[in-house]
Amino acid sequence: MTVLDPVRSTPRATAAKRAGQASGLGLALAAVATVVWSGSFVASRALHDSVPPVQAAFWRWLIAIAAVAPFAIRETWRQRALIRAHLGYLTVASLLGITVYNTLVNQGGTSTSAGNMGMIMAASPVLMAVHERLTGGRLGARRAIGLLVAVAGVLLLVSKGSLTLDLAPGDLWMVAAALSFASYSVLLRRRPAELGSLTFLLTTFVLGALMLAPAYGVSLAVQGGFDARPATVGPLLYVGVLSSAVAFFAWNKAISLIGAARAGVVYYLQPVCVALLSYPLLGEATGPAQLVCMALILGGVVLGSRR
Numbered sequence: 001m002t003v004l005d006p007v008r009s010t011p012r013a014t015a016a017k018r019a020g021q022a023s024g025l026g027l028a029l030a031a032v033a034t035v036v037w038s039g040s041f042v043a044s045r046a047l048h049d050s051v052p053p054v055q056a057a058f059w060r061w062l063i064a065i066a067a068v069a070p071f072a073i074r075e076t077w078r079q080r081a082l083i084r085a086h087l088g089y090l091t092v093a094s095l096l097g098i099t100v101y102n103t104l105v106n107q108g109g110t111s112t113s114a115g116n117m118g119m120i121m122a123a124s125p126v127l128m129a130v131h132e133r134l135t136g137g138r139l140g141a142r143r144a145i146g147l148l149v150a151v152a153g154v155l156l157l158v159s160k161g162s163l164t165l166d167l168a169p170g171d172l173w174m175v176a177a178a179l180s181f182a183s184y185s186v187l188l189r190r191r192p193a194e195l196g197s198l199t200f201l202l203t204t205f206v207l208g209a210l211m212l213a214p215a216y217g218v219s220l221a222v223q224g225g226f227d228a229r230p231a232t233v234g235p236l237l238y239v240g241v242l243s244s245a246v247a248f249f250a251w252n253k254a255i256s257l258i259g260a261a262r263a264g265v266v267y268y269l270q271p272v273c274v275a276l277l278s279y280p281l282l283g284e285a286t287g288p289a290q291l292v293c294m295a296l297i298l299g300g301v302v303l304g305s306r307r
Contacts, residue, residue: 026257063240098208112170118274150300
């Protein structure tokens with residue numbers, strides 16, 4: 001005769017176990033997206049003098065569409081009526097997360113370092129957390145403290161330890177990108193439950209590319225095209241396949257599992273990852289002061305990602 005464990009067999013214990021598993025998966029997916037996106041800032045910086053920003057963004061999404069379509073096209077076709085019903089929401093999400101965000105990142109890469117790009121983008125979780133609190137969500141004392149510690153690390157990195165910020169034009173473009181990405185992440189919580197993840201991904205990629213097409217045409221006419229060589233195609237394939245198809249899928253799923261504010265805390269890892277990548281790939285050095293700031297960011301992530 002089998003004796004059931006009275007603790008493990010209760011519905012409450014089962015629900016708690018499932019919630020823990022979902023939380024762990026959500027944090028892992030947020031970390032995957034963050035690490036992959038860190039590489040995209042390095043790629044955008046590498047392309048700054050060879051591919052115009054709008055053209056880099058447009059080709060990124062064409063490549064992303066080609067990468068996602070084989071897996072998403074059947075589900076998307078089946079849900080075409082849902083797409084029409086929620087077209088307004090999908091258009092706004094596409095504008096913020098696809099058309100505007102990545103174009104601003106590419107523009108920022110023309111006049112600021114990859115390190116600064118990652119640092120400034122780490123401000124996005126603050127906006128996510130504030131929005132979640134304003135809409136009735138609870139951050140909790142530990143998460144709030146973690147957020148503040150991580151913010152302190154980011155501010156020290158950007159200001160180089162001073163009390164004033166010396167922002168380049170690219171830094172300002174990145175501030176706008178951070179606002180756009182935070183708004184997109186908040187919108188993800190309102191995604192219609194009946195709309196499949198792959199359907200959402202492919203639809204937003206297509207809508208975002210369509211809205212970017214006129215600007216792409218103007219860029220071609222004014223700036224001309226770019227040479228398709230390994231130094232340009234390689235980074236474009238990275239941002240198209242990994243930073244778009246893989247990272248956006250992981251991030252969107254993470255938001256659905258743990259919320260924008262909690263996933264946003266993991267996003268603070270991005271400056272650390274960018275700094276670690278930008279030195280060997282771009283020659284951007286990381287000094288002792290930056291290491292201290294990174295320790296603050298990591299400490300904030302550890303605090304903020306726990307319940």
